[in-house]
Amino acid sequence: MAKITFQIGGVHPDDSKIARNRAIEVLPLPQTVYVSMAQHLGAPAKPVVAVGDHVKVGTVLAEPGGFISAFVHSPVSGTVKKIEPRKDIAGNNVPHIEIAVEGDEWEEGIDLSDTLVREIPTDRVAVLDKIKACGVVGLGGATFPTHVKLNPAPGSKAECLLLNGAECEPYLTSDFRIMLERSSEIVVGAAIMQMVLGGCPCKICIEENKPEAIKAMSEAVAELGYKDIEVVTLKKKYPQGGEKQLIAAVMKRQVGSGALPISVGAVVQNVATALAVYEAVQKNKPLITNTLTITGDCIPEEKQHNYLFRIGMPLSYIAEQAGGVPENAAKLISGGPMMGKAIANIDAATVKGSSSILYLSEAATKRGEESFCIRCGRCAQACPMGLEPFLLRRLYAAGDLEGLEKNAVQDCIECGCCLYSCPANIPLLDNIRMAKGQVMGVIRARAAAAKVAAEAAKAAESAAK
Ligand code: SF4
Ligand code: SF4
Numbered sequence: 001m002a003k004i005t006f007q008i009g010g011v012h013p014d015d016s017k018i019a020r021n022r023a024i025e026v027l028p029l030p031q032t033v034y035v036s037m038a039q040h041l042g043a044p045a046k047p048v049v050a051v052g053d054h055v056k057v058g059t060v061l062a063e064p065g066g067f068i069s070a071f072v073h074s075p076v077s078g079t080v081k082k083i084e085p086r087k088d089i090a091g092n093n094v095p096h097i098e099i100a101v102e103g104d105e106w107e108e109g110i111d112l113s114d115t116l117v118r119e120i121p122t123d124r125v126a127v128l129d130k131i132k133a134c135g136v137v138g139l140g141g142a143t144f145p146t147h148v149k150l151n152p153a154p155g156s157k158a159e160c161l162l163l164n165g166a167e168c169e170p171y172l173t174s175d176f177r178i179m180l181e182r183s184s185e186i187v188v189g190a191a192i193m194q195m196v197l198g199g200c201p202c203k204i205c206i207e208e209n210k211p212e213a214i215k216a217m218s219e220a221v222a223e224l225g226y227k228d229i230e231v232v233t234l235k236k237k238y239p240q241g242g243e244k245q246l247i248a249a250v251m252k253r254q255v256g257s258g259a260l261p262i263s264v265g266a267v268v269q270n271v272a273t274a275l276a277v278y279e280a281v282q283k284n285k286p287l288i289t290n291t292l293t294i295t296g297d298c299i300p301e302e303k304q305h306n307y308l309f310r311i312g313m314p315l316s317y318i319a320e321q322a323g324g325v326p327e328n329a330a331k332l333i334s335g336g337p338m339m340g341k342a343i344a345n346i347d348a349a350t351v352k353g354s355s356s357i358l359y360l361s362e363a364a365t366k367r368g369e370e371s372f373c374i375r376c377g378r379c380a381q382a383c384p385m386g387l388e389p390f391l392l393r394r395l396y397a398a399g400d401l402e403g404l405e406k407n408a409v410q411d412c413i414e415c416g417c418c419l420y421s422c423p424a425n426i427p428l429l430d431n432i433r434m435a436k437g438q439v440m441g442v443i444r445a446r447a448a449a450a451k452v453a454a455e456a457a458k459a460a461e462s463a464a465k
Helices: 124-133 174-181 183-196 211-224 243-251 271-283 315-321 378-382 389-397 401-406 417-421 428-464
Strands: 024-026 032-036 060-063 078-087 093-101 160-165 202-207 229-234 266-270 289-296 305-310 331-334 356-360
Touching (some): 024 174, 124 183, 160 183, 160 243, 174 183, 174 211, 174 289, 183 211, 183 271, 202 243, 229 243, 266 271, 271 289, 289 315, 315 356, 378 389, 378 417, 389 401, 389 428, 401 428, 417 428
Parallel strands (some): 024 305, 160 202, 160 266
Antiparallel strands (some): 032 093, 078 093, 331 356
């Protein structure tokens, strides 16, 4: 099968998938879990339980706080002890519901059997409602509510569902393991999403460095026999799993600046999201579990794990289960080394989108001394969004927000390819991330002002009639 990839930029870091042979293990329950109200993109969820309430596994703890928001369910059975702010991995205070674990009693109607439910429902509205009610969000990093993404605005049509199994970030292996161990359920989840989107073709996209996953998923596709689902093999290149890069590789279409994938007929969902959709629709199971990898360059393979965790388990608890934080870990990251976020607070609770605890040694994290830009252009060659990182950095240093916007800093996907390529060790990503934040603030303020002005004009027009 021909291997495909995106054309603009990209880099080739060592994939370091050390935990790839570690089968998924189920973590034992802790004594206490802390469930965040802000574990999806959009408005935080609003608690619907009170201190002292008894909850079961799957009880609704919180309802969506807006259109872009999601339900949050209890990952354990027990008693609600506190509802108060608690620090997340970045050290920011976020409302959490603290639950003391008592037994493991599940809500009625959740099917915990291993039986594969193959028949695809045909009522798309009922399926979307079920996905929403089960709190499913995108598990590829963005945690965008899935029921919203699967329901394109009138006038938009899904022409292709891309199921993202690229897992192009070094070290991470949780998607790889679910593609090996839960392949049939993922394919059923893909077929459900296909139905919701009106029956468009589905491409399951996997990088060439995961031949076992390509085989397992291809066999599941053949065995289940749904129409128009196929596995495509991608060349190994970072960031192949980026939405726009995946669309460019597979559909040969470019998503414009500021536009969404649906503008070119694409809907991209992660393989873990497909599994969550399967569990929600076919098993009535809310999104209360996910898989994460404990990995890094400073722990041997036998101390690396792929764990099935319940959301709300503290990262420190999971680290303890794997033998504790290694003494030689200089940096702890949630996510991969290219795009992940530093863990400032190891006692933070896991959330729906948690994908790893990555321990990196000093040697792996040490940046060389920063020197002057030698105008080699490598950062621009590496940028998969066609940006000029050296220029963006100069504009940022000059505080030129207008210039930054003109040069599309808002299109940066924060992939880190520029930083990875720079021989002068210039902190391009840090600077461009800051610049992007400032420009996005300006764009949002402008949009809000335009909305207010339009409403005022409309009110004046109706008053004049
Ligand atoms: S971090 Fe942004 S500027 Fe740098 S290579 Fe990635 S998309 Fe381009
Ligand atoms: S890669 Fe570094 S040194 Fe080369 S042009 Fe970009 S910023 Fe300058």
